[in-house]
Amino acid sequence: MLDALATTTGLGWGVIGFGWVAQDYAVPGLLNAGGRLVAVADPDARARRRATALGARAEADMRSLLEDPAVQAVYVATPNHLHRAAVEAAAAFGKPVLCEKPMATTLAEAEAMAAAVRRAGISFGTAFDQRHHPSHQAMREAIVAGAIGCVTAIRIAYACWVDAGWAGDNWRADPARAGGGALMDLAPHGIDLAEFLLGEPVVDIAALTQRQVQDYAVDDGALLIGRTAAGVLVQLHVAYNCPEALPRRRLEVLGSTGQLLAERTMGQTAGGRVWRIDGRLGLRAPLPVPDAGASPFARQMAAFEQWLRGSGDAAAFSLERDVHTMRLLDRAYASARPRAHPDEVAGCP
Known part of the structure; x- marks a missing residue:
């Protein structure tokens, strides 16, 4: 209190x-x-x-x-x-x-x-600031309202370029201080966002990791697949090896009657664009996003204060959900297998 x-x-x-x-x-x-x-x-x-x-x-x-x-x-x-x-x-x-x-x-x-x-x-x-992004909250409301029918899958691409010299002290490339690489850093956002959009937990998960481009000891990319309690499939591509000028932040929610597509919404700032695509004709229409310019961080900090005061969304923060996310990350890393031939040269020439 x-x-x-x-x-x-x-x-x-x-x-x-x-x-x-x-x-x-x-x-x-x-x-x-x-x-x-x-x-x-x-x-x-x-x-x-x-x-x-x-x-x-x-x-x-x-x-x-x-x-x-x-x-x-x-x-x-x-x-x-x-x-x-x-x-x-x-x-x-x-x-x-x-x-x-x-x-x-x-x-x-x-x-x-x-x-x-x-x-x-x-x-x-x-x-998890992504659950406070105005575009993502609008997408959740559209899903609940049945805008795309029965949700079947979520696909997320959340990638960036983080090389060894990205910062003066790039602790994200140090396994002892970071705990992992792109998977540990970026996948938590994707997992939490998928659960937020669907209102249900991811229960099954597996991953493949890579050290393909960057010269450091943590993974610079990962693909994760999962499934929610109700059977929705979840796919995440997270990476530290994607050039910044490429399309690298994309969120798709597929349903039985349509699709929600968000581009450049995943990140620390507001903005990006969201569309609903009709499943019968393929027509694309912008999804209205109230308060579209609001900072996800400002909304997160306001939500935390409201939560402490006993008002606002009681489910906005959850210790048990946070530990659950860590369990999923642990299982994802455990499922990632080394290359079949340990002497094979890893990465791009």
Whole structure:
């Protein structure tokens, strides 16, 4: 529960890990949603200077942030291997937590985090911003209204170019810190989005991974296939080896009477286009998207605050669903098999 301060002012946020996602998207989102950036914890001096410029108190260590009563919720955006320590520390101080995806680097870590959250009795959510994209919410409403009949399949392509030098410290290419590659980073969004659109869980999953282009130790691409509890087939292509100029963000929902097609909606910003395609004549018509220009991050931060206040969508955040997603990622990696011939040269020449 929020204290009395939260009933009269915007939610006071503390941010642990002030990298580009926090700086460019999450913090602008929380401010746009009416929240307040109270404190930031990050070991990098440049990140702390940027936080100070925004009016936040900035420290290298998270303890003082967690001790501050003005911090009413914590957003964790550290590299993946540091999620557990940050979440468990916040739980010990009784702070609600919104944690970036993936929840952790391993299923075991995610389960340990979930146990700490339950013991502390705090509110916890994983930051799946794609379920808050206005286009995706419009697609869900269209599916529920029967716009494409009985849903048969979802196909998602979510790809980008992340080479070894993509960042000064590209921890996403380090298996110890990231927990995996493109599959670990991008597939959680696709899995959660499929479940959001359909209103039911993915129960079966398998994957193939590749290290085809990029020169690092994690997978730079993966194909996943799954099936929901009601039998809808789910296909995900995620990649770090797709040039940015190519079509690389596409979402299709197929049904017995039509199809929903979204292009360039998957990502951190609003925008893209959505169509309904008629199954009889193949005619394409734009799908109306209310509040189309709204930031998915701003909507996510607003939804989290409403959830903490006991209003809004009670199912917007779910610890059990987050652990379920980690179980699916664990099973997907376990199903991926090495090449039949270990001495075969991998990747493009």
